[in-house]
Amino acid sequence: MARAAELKPGKICEINGKQYFVKSVEVKSPSARGAATLYKFVFNEILTKQKYEETFKGDDIVGDVDYMTRSLQCLFSDGEQFTFMDVEDYSQYVLNNDELGEQVSWLQDGMEGIIGMFVNDALLGIQLPNTVIRKVLDTAPRMKGATATKSAKPAKIEGGISVNVPDYIENEEMIKVNTQTYEFISRA
The missing domain is CATH 2.40.50.140 (Nucleic acid-binding proteins)
Incomplete structure (x- = not known):
């Protein structure tokens, strides 16, 4: 048995006797004190490929599937x-x-x-692998005097994905990106 908070896209689980493949997860953290974090899932049923949506609290239990x-x-x-x-x-x-x-x-x-x-x-x-290396296709020009600080600018990388990169990154550079969080990790 697995907790709902442990499910990630690509995992397989069982709910109400049916097997589902996790397509996406959206996490909602309520601001009220004592309120539980909610996880909204989009599933595809394994046999019929039908879409199924469900919201769970983080501690809710779902069944495991042998795969x-x-x-x-x-x-x-x-x-x-x-x-x-x-x-x-x-x-x-x-x-x-x-x-x-x-x-x-x-x-x-x-x-x-x-x-x-x-x-x-x-x-x-x-x-997907946790990290991939992609080429920066389009970003703002390098800022003079930019260092490895927390300031960031948007960049479009291969695959049409937008990520925030440090100011010192230029077009045509290869960078390492986290596929789960869409965050810049380092130059490649």
Whole structure:
């Protein structure tokens, strides 16, 4: 059994006897004293692929599901779906953009370090690596005298993702970004 606060996108759980894949999580922290933090989940049912939304308190319990994980590589995309390859036995699996959700913007041809979740040898979803290296495509010019301080500016990176970067980062630089929090980590 797992607590709702422990569920993250890409995990699989059981609710009311049905198995669900976690698509997204939204955390709401009420300002009232003693109020519990709420977690709003968007799930896809494993069998029917139907969307299901539910809100839990952090201490609510959800059921565990037995699933296997395998290391995958993103081979390519045809615009509508992505093809992944198992790095051990070279079998290929396909997920469409709807099944991947917002993870699509992080995926690139040849990307490694992806974990696939399988139930009954069917690929249900993926977990991205915690960090990836991406090129800065567009950001404001370097500020004269900028140092590694807390000041930040927005930057558009490969995949169309916007992240805040330090003032000293310029266009065409490679940076390391956290895929869960969309935060700049360091230069690559």
